[in-house]
Structures are given as C-alpha cells and as structure tokens.
Amino acid sequence: MVFDEHADLLDAPTVDQLKQLFPDGSAPMWGVVPGKKDVNVSRIKKMRAGDWVFFSGDKRRLYFGGTIALMWRNKELATRLWGSDAAGNTWEYIYALSGTRGFDIPIDEIRTLLGWNPNRHIMGISVRDENDSDTLQTLLTLDPATAAAVPTDAENDEAAVFAFDGELERTAQRAQRGEQTALKKRLLQGSTGQCALCGRSLPGTFLIAAHIKKRALCSDGEKRDLANIAMLACTFGCNAVHEHGYVTVAPGGAVQVSPLAAHLPEVDAYIQQKLAGRILP
Known part of the structure; x- marks a missing residue:
C-alpha cells in the first residue's frame, strides 16, 4: 500500500509511524476480519508489533513470512483495499509487514517440526506460543525487522536503564546436542x-x-x-x-x-x- 494514496483514511499519528518505519512511503499490508461473534478478536489482541507472522496456502505449504511492523484498526481503509466478504465483514484489523520473504515449505515439514497431528491444518488466524514461533523463525531464517515500539511502563523502563538489581548469575538447564x-x-x-x-x-x-x-x-x-x-x-x-x-x-x-x-x-x-x-x- 502506498501511504499517500490513502492519506484521507489514515489519521496523522498512523501516517507518521508508517513513514518512520517505511521511509519509501509504502509497505505490504494484511488484515484480519473480526469473525463471527468476534471470534478472532481475542487472538488478534495477543499480537504485537515485532511478532513473526507466517502465511500458508491450500493447506499444503508455508509460502510467506515477515515481521509485524505496526497494527491498527480501520474498517474504512480495509473496505477500500479489500472489499467485504459474503457476510459483509472486512479485514479491519490491519497490520503492516516488514522484513518479508517468500518460502516454499511443505506443511508436512511444519507438522513434524512442531509435533502436530499428521492431519492438522492451519485454518484462519492461529497465534502460536513463543517456542513454536522461535522454532519457525529458526527454520525459515527470518531476521528481526523494523517494528514500532511496544508501549511499556515508562517509569519502570526508565529505571531499568540506570540500574539492574536482579541476579547476575542464574542456574539453567538446557538440551545439549549429544552428537x-x-x-x-x-x-x-x-x-x-x-x-x-x-x-x-x-x-x-x-x-x-x-x-x-x-x-x-x-x-x-x-x-x-x-x-x-x-x-x-x-x-x-x-x-x-x-x-x-x-x-x-x-x-x-x-x-x-x-x-x-x-x-x-x-x-x-x-x-x-x-x-x-x-x-x-
């Protein structure tokens, strides 16, 4: 999407953030429908700028991935970009993508890697836990990409810059590559x-x-x-x-x-x- 072509439907703060993240003035976009009875909303709320995102097609392959750079909700923009589905819904939860790249990974390899049932399919939007996400990122060699800063507790965050009062050494267990x-x-x-x-x-x-x-x-x-x-x-x-x-x-x-x-x-x-x-x- 070219930002200036849709500036009439974008508020000023969103335009500013998009142009900071994408100085060339455009970015790949994706959207998610709220779903029947807002079934997707609880999943969408778990997504944050900086998260990895992957796309599958025809229940057979993983074909695309990237980093969520910015998320916002805009029904009017989504309708202009993508229209509406048969139920009149549009993909109003929008996210801009950075660091994108294409793949061609059979879904069988993903099932094996993540320990899924052999007949399991990826349907709709699915939010994975940190372990699955890191495993997919390692498999697909995605590198961290530009993303908006996620708001934090400003007071605690500022204090952390000047001092760290936690344990400097921790005992940890991790798997070793035996071979x-x-x-x-x-x-x-x-x-x-x-x-x-x-x-x-x-x-x-x-x-x-x-x-x-x-x-x-x-x-x-x-x-x-x-x-x-x-x-x-x-x-x-x-x-x-x-x-x-x-x-x-x-x-x-x-x-x-x-x-x-x-x-x-x-x-x-x-x-x-x-x-x-x-x-x-």
Whole structure:
C-alpha cells in the first residue's frame, strides 16, 4: 500500500509511524476480519508489533513470512483495499509487514517440526506460543525487522536503564546436542581445518561443525549420519550467512546467493568477496 494514496483514511499519528518505519512511503499490508461473534478478536489482541507472522496456502505449504511492523484498526481503509466478504465483514484489523520473504515449505515439514497431528491444518488466524514461533523463525531464517515500539511502563523502563538489581548469575538447564562433539572430531582431524564454504584453512577454534540441512528438520537417523550431515564452517562469516539463508549450495557444488543479501551491503560485500562464484567439493 502506498501511504499517500490513502492519506484521507489514515489519521496523522498512523501516517507518521508508517513513514518512520517505511521511509519509501509504502509497505505490504494484511488484515484480519473480526469473525463471527468476534471470534478472532481475542487472538488478534495477543499480537504485537515485532511478532513473526507466517502465511500458508491450500493447506499444503508455508509460502510467506515477515515481521509485524505496526497494527491498527480501520474498517474504512480495509473496505477500500479489500472489499467485504459474503457476510459483509472486512479485514479491519490491519497490520503492516516488514522484513518479508517468500518460502516454499511443505506443511508436512511444519507438522513434524512442531509435533502436530499428521492431519492438522492451519485454518484462519492461529497465534502460536513463543517456542513454536522461535522454532519457525529458526527454520525459515527470518531476521528481526523494523517494528514500532511496544508501549511499556515508562517509569519502570526508565529505571531499568540506570540500574539492574536482579541476579547476575542464574542456574539453567538446557538440551545439549549429544552428537556435536563427535561431529566436530570427525570433521576436524588435526588442529586446523578448512572451511567448506570459503576454503580458508584456519585453526579449529574458528571452525564450527555446521549442519548442511537444518538440524531441526533432521530425523534422528540423519543426525547420526556424521559422514554426510555436516561441514566445517568458519566463524568469520561463512557459518552465519549459511545459517541465515543468504547462501546455499546447489547439487553441483555452486554457491547460490539469495537476492536478500543485496539489501544488506556488509553481508553482500562479504559474500561477493569470499563466496560468490565458488564451486565446492
């Protein structure tokens, strides 16, 4: 949506926020209907600027995602943009999206990843908990994007800037990747090794046993397939650009660069200098 084309239906504070978030004057928009007897409203109220959002289609695939940059309610604007459904409702709970990108992920992989029933479908609007959201973000390599600040308790927030009186050390339990040590030992035969992506020979301290296929999507058998599931990747940038989806490797070994890299000059410069055009074994 181009903001100036609909300024007559936007209040001044909303226009100001949109233009701060999107200086080029436009943004992708989506909307949600209140639903019969306002069934969707309680779910909508759980959504906040900065939350991840994902879209599925035909009950088969996840095809799009991004970050909620700003949310507001505007029935007149929604009617102009999208019309009304058969019941006369429109998608009046509107949100602008930032950091969007396309996907092509079969819904079966999502069901497996999140531990869903094999026959479960995504229908209407569904708000997931933090664990599911973080898991999807890791799978789909979405990066944090521009979003409006969520209002906080101003007094407490200001105090937190100047002092922290909580515990500085906490005891925590977390799952460990049981195969990780064995994986690196297999890949790193001596004190130095070669990054599979850029080809540089480096001390082992700067090399990671990086999964070629995302570990979250691996079966137990694939996780145990130490000879084929991982590669050495350096901490100087190669592991990060691969993990976040800015590069991948085609079946013939050619490094492929995501068009998203062009939007991040520093990332693109690294890729062009170290990885673009390489053919890997």
